[in-house]
Amino acid sequence: MKRFSSYLTGFLLTLIIMPPLHAAERIAVAGGSITEIIYRLGEQDKIVGVDSTSTYQAADKTHPLLGYVRNISVEGLLSLQPDLLIGESDTGPSKALEQVRAVGLNTVIIEEDDSIDAIKSKIRTVGKLLQVENKAENLISEIQLDIDALAYANDKLNKQSKHKPKVLFLLTLQNGAPIAAGNHTSAHTTITAAGGNNALENEKGWVKLSPEAALELNPDVIVVMNRPDATLDAVAKLAHFKYTEAVKNNAVYSIDGGYLLGFGPRTPQAIIELGTMIHGAFPLPQGYQFRYDNEQQINTGHSS
Amino acid sequence: MTDTLTLSAERSKKQFMAKPFTLGLLILSAILSITIGAMPLSFNQIFQDLLNITGTQHYALSTNVLLEIRLPRTLLAMAVGAALGMCGAAMQALFRNPLADPGLIGVAGGGAFGAVVIIVLGNSMFPNAMSYFGPYALPIGAMLGCLGVCGIIYKLSNQHGQFTIITLLLAGIAVNAIVGSFIGILTLISTDEELRELTFWTMGNLGGNNWSLTLPVLLLIGISIVGLSRLARPLNLYLLGEAQAEHLGVQVAQLKKQVFLFTAIAIGAAVSISGMIGFVGFVIPHLVRILIGPDHKFLLPTSMLLGASFLTLTDIIARIAIPPAEVPIGLVTSALGGPFFLYVLYKQTQRFN
Amino acid sequence: MSMIAHDLSISFMGKPCLKNVQLTAEPNQLTVLIGPNGAGKSTLLKACCGDFEAVSNHVSLNGKNIAQYSAAELAQIRAVMTQSYEMGFSFTVSEVVTMGCYAFEHLITRQDMAKIVRDVMNYMSISHLHDQNFMTLSGGEKQRTQLARVLAQLWFPYQQDTPRFLLLDEPTSSLDIYHQHQVLSLAKTLTNRNIGVIAVVHDLSLAANFADQLVLLNHGEVITQGTAEKVLQRHHLDKVYGVKGDFFHSSPDVQPTVLLDSIQ
Numbered sequence: 050m051k052r053f054s055s056y057l058t059g060f061l062l063t064l065i066i067m068p069p070l071h072a073a074e075r076i077a078v079a080g081g082s083i084t085e086i087i088y089r090l091g092e093q094d095k096i097v098g099v100d101s102t103s104t105y106q107a108a109d110k111t112h113p114l115l116g117y118v119r120n121i122s123v124e125g126l127l128s129l130q131p132d133l134l135i136g137e138s139d140t141g142p143s144k145a146l147e148q149v150r151a152v153g154l155n156t157v158i159i160e161e162d163d164s165i166d167a168i169k170s171k172i173r174t175v176g177k178l179l180q181v182e183n184k185a186e187n188l189i190s191e192i193q194l195d196i197d198a199l200a201y202a203n204d205k206l207n208k209q210s211k212h213k214p215k216v217l218f219l220l221t222l223q224n225g226a227p228i229a230a231g232n233h234t235s236a237h238t239t240i241t242a243a244g245g246n247n248a249l250e251n252e253k254g255w256v257k258l259s260p261e262a263a264l265e266l267n268p269d270v271i272v273v274m275n276r277p278d279a280t281l282d283a284v285a286k287l288a289h290f291k292y293t294e295a296v297k298n299n300a301v302y303s304i305d306g307g308y309l310l311g312f313g314p315r316t317p318q319a320i321i322e323l324g325t326m327i328h329g330a331f332p333l334p335q336g337y338q339f340r341y342d343n344e345q346q347i348n349t350g351h352s353s
Numbered sequence: 354m355t356d357t358l359t360l361s362a363e364r365s366k367k368q369f370m371a372k373p374f375t376l377g378l379l380i381l382s383a384i385l386s387i388t389i390g391a392m393p394l395s396f397n398q399i400f401q402d403l404l405n406i407t408g409t410q411h412y413a414l415s416t417n418v419l420l421e422i423r424l425p426r427t428l429l430a431m432a433v434g435a436a437l438g439m440c441g442a443a444m445q446a447l448f449r450n451p452l453a454d455p456g457l458i459g460v461a462g463g464g465a466f467g468a469v470v471i472i473v474l475g476n477s478m479f480p481n482a483m484s485y486f487g488p489y490a491l492p493i494g495a496m497l498g499c500l501g502v503c504g505i506i507y508k509l510s511n512q513h514g515q516f517t518i519i520t521l522l523l524a525g526i527a528v529n530a531i532v533g534s535f536i537g538i539l540t541l542i543s544t545d546e547e548l549r550e551l552t553f554w555t556m557g558n559l560g561g562n563n564w565s566l567t568l569p570v571l572l573l574i575g576i577s578i579v580g581l582s583r584l585a586r587p588l589n590l591y592l593l594g595e596a597q598a599e600h601l602g603v604q605v606a607q608l609k610k611q612v613f614l615f616t617a618i619a620i621g622a623a624v625s626i627s628g629m630i631g632f633v634g635f636v637i638p639h640l641v642r643i644l645i646g647p648d649h650k651f652l653l654p655t656s657m658l659l660g661a662s663f664l665t666l667t668d669i670i671a672r673i674a675i676p677p678a679e680v681p682i683g684l685v686t687s688a689l690g691g692p693f694f695l696y697v698l699y700k701q702t703q704r705f706n
Numbered sequence: 707m708s709m710i711a712h713d714l715s716i717s718f719m720g721k722p723c724l725k726n727v728q729l730t731a732e733p734n735q736l737t738v739l740i741g742p743n744g745a746g747k748s749t750l751l752k753a754c755c756g757d758f759e760a761v762s763n764h765v766s767l768n769g770k771n772i773a774q775y776s777a778a779e780l781a782q783i784r785a786v787m788t789q790s791y792e793m794g795f796s797f798t799v800s801e802v803v804t805m806g807c808y809a810f811e812h813l814i815t816r817q818d819m820a821k822i823v824r825d826v827m828n829y830m831s832i833s834h835l836h837d838q839n840f841m842t843l844s845g846g847e848k849q850r851t852q853l854a855r856v857l858a859q860l861w862f863p864y865q866q867d868t869p870r871f872l873l874l875d876e877p878t879s880s881l882d883i884y885h886q887h888q889v890l891s892l893a894k895t896l897t898n899r900n901i902g903v904i905a906v907v908h909d910l911s912l913a914a915n916f917a918d919q920l921v922l923l924n925h926g927e928v929i930t931q932g933t934a935e936k937v938l939q940r941h942h943l944d945k946v947y948g949v950k951g952d953f954f955h956s957s958p959d960v961q962p963t964v965l966l967d968s969i970q
Contacts, residue, residue, distance in 0.1 A: 144488035147488050600780075602808055
């Protein structure tokens with residue numbers, strides 16, 4: 050045992066002594082937003098494996114799959130011979146990460162919360178790791194357009210001082226048991242950023258809604274994740290929402306989960322799109338245009 | 354009739370062969386487990402690496418994979434499989450029922466409860482402890498859950514020095530149900546990611562454990578295996594009935610408590626690190642009993658060795674089925690073991706016709 | 707040096723099963739407990755085994771309370787055959803019989819043990835079954851197997867100064883008439899080896915034939931005890947069993963028998 054532990058400390062030491070100065074060439078990614086950033090930076094050829102949340106541009110189908118972000122297989126990961134593992138904060142299990150580090154693989158976990166500011170620093174970190182800082186700055190300034198537009202719109206809306214619409218964000222409608230976003234969720238952040246009020250802001254986390262509780266909330270707008278077809282019909286069919294303002298006014302929309310809640314480069318634009326759903330007329334600066342796909346896989350023949 | 358007449362001779366031959374055979378199987382599985390994996394390592398290289406452990410200071414990635422990943426994992430698979438096999442046999446004796454399973458005394462339910470609490474509530478309720486224990490938080494939580502639930506069940510069944518098996522069974526069912534509902538409540542308030550992590554936990558996984566996580570588990574399981582092995586003879590007598598065993602000179606109350614304790618320790622340790630791996634603890638002893646008979650002098654060691662080989666082999670499959678990802682091992686044990694067991698049952702019933 | 711139950715009272719859930727029972731069983735004697743169903747015979751026997759901890763200080767063995775013996779010590783001086791002997795595990799007959807040697811197996815060689823097992827199996831005429839699965843035996847074969855196991859427990863040492871005791875709860879319930887006689891005559895021979903035997907037997911004629919002492923129980927009380935002539939009197943049979951009959955024991959051609967009056 051002594052042999053192993055001395056050997057282990059030896060390794061940890063080499064890790065500390067030898068910082069990874071060279072650019073990573075073979076990258077394993079655990080976390081959808083990071084994969085998306087790497088694609089946006091045009092560096093996707095360096096990816097050797099992704100986790101199953103990396104659905105952007107069907108990355109999870111073009112690269113070897115490491116499994117679910119919280120359940121990575123150590124040896125499987127190492128067999129891809131990566132020289133860098135980048136993961137989001139929920140990469141795990143943590144004991145597996147420790148093992149990966151012990152073996153000497155450069156492992157970077159980006160501990161960022163789901164906020165718009167975090168997107169920028171995430172891009173910056175990834176750019177630095179891949180030594181493509183310029184590309185990263187370009188991407189950030191692109192995103193800044195969306196962030197500015199969002200600020201402009203919110204400013205306008207505040208001046209109009211209308212009441213903020215009540216928005217209910219649904220994760221799923223499955224089995225007639227809708228699950229809705231309370232506070233401390235990524236959806237809550239985006240609703241607030243888009244100038245809406247989360248109808249369920251008094252609850253914490255994702256909540257299973259009972260029909261009566263849903264009727265009581267009476268949201269003005271309902272947004273459903275990943276349900277592009279016949280959203281209104283599906284929502285109106287549920288007793289939960291049949292008599293809500295949202296259904297009466299046909300204010301029921303669908304939006305892609307990775308696009309809005311991934312907190313990758315497209316999220317600011319997605320929030321603006323959410324704003325147009327919530328407010329109907331969302332006052333945007335002149336000349337502002339949507340630039341990104343609002344779905345995960347529009348063109349499979351992406352630039353690679 | 355000829356079948357039964359030669360039962361004794363046939364059986365003693367099998368009993369004699371069982372230990373060397375399963376031991377050979379275990380050694381073979383261990384070698385395979387060290388050689389096979391997502392990382393290609395040549396046999397030669399492994400051999401040299403093992404020779405060089407004490408020697409040079411420089412280690413290649415392959416050496417690291419071997420020493421830091423495969424070796425602990427192989428040992429862990431062997432230990433967990435051994436614990437499941439042997440404790441399953443001991444539980445079936447304790448309940449005097451060949452269908453019993455270690456889960457009956459609440460270890461699995463308790464472990465799951467501890468794990469869920471850590472996964473769902475850990476970060477919000479005791480963030481300091483979570484960051485202090487890091488990767489050890491989940492195994493420690495699961496172990497505490499096992500001990501807590503087993504402790505309650507033990508207390509309930511141990512009244513006035515009498516350790517009543519029927520109370521043990523009923524208390525186990527009731528406490529497992531209560532724990533199950535607690536788990537349900539916690540999953541209700543869990544996030545999507547936590548729920549997925551929990552689901553993976555319940556399907557079992559032997560991966561990602563370094564030496565500092567593996568060694569305590571090996572130690573605890575080792576203690577229990579030694580402890581249980583010493584109970585083989587009294588357990589045979591116990592199968593005659595509690596009063597009968599007592600009349601023959603067995604201290605039955607003590608025997609029951611020891612079996613309970615050792616099983617709780619071994620399965621608790623196994624569950625805490627590997628999650629829930631069902632099926633092995635029930636089927637392996639059952640299968641061994643069909644093959645070599647119920648004598649615990651042979652049943653316990655053979656179940657242990659066969660359990661260890663079985664889990665080591667299934668873990669290999671779990672590792673290489675869908676590289677670079679992994680299949681949860683609990684799914685592999687059930688998917689492989691289930692049909693095999695059905696086949697054995699089928700052969701068994703056919704013999705009587 | 708004997709087995710003595712003194713002032714033994716037991717009740718379950720408020721229902722009294724034994725009331726102030728006094729019983730003395732001597733080594734060198736076959737004591738047979740008789741009485742109707744529910745009279746308390748098995749309860750008395752179990753109390754003598756030490757199965758009921760609460761009353762075990764009312765039972766003494768060779769001058770010492772059985773509560774003061776450990777299970778292992780007790781196993782060396784008394785063997786018990788209970789009424790229930792079913793088992794859900796497929797041990798062979800010889801494996802079951804070998805279990806009887808547990809109390810002394812550390813004292814003897816493997817060969818000696820094998821010899822003991824062979825001897826008791828011969829004694830119970832089950833040698834031909836030795837490698838059969840216990841679960842597939844007939845009721846009588848199971849009973850004889852269990853008897854052989856209990857005998858094995860008292861087979862070593864063959865003879866000793868400390869008296870030993872054998873308690874048999876209805877050992878003949880599943881046996882044919884030949885084996886019934888064989889088992890009781892075996893019990894009788896054991897008494898020559900300084901072993902006291904206490905048995906519960908339902909067949910009064912059988913009991914009368916072999917017993918040195920009969921103990922008649924009813925409603926948890928000892929009605930009378932002593933020789934067959936004393937116990938099996940007409941008024942006792944009438945009072946305890948509610949049958950009219952007599953104990954015949956004067957003819958030299960037949961064994962003593964209880965014969966009932968014809969129904970008229």
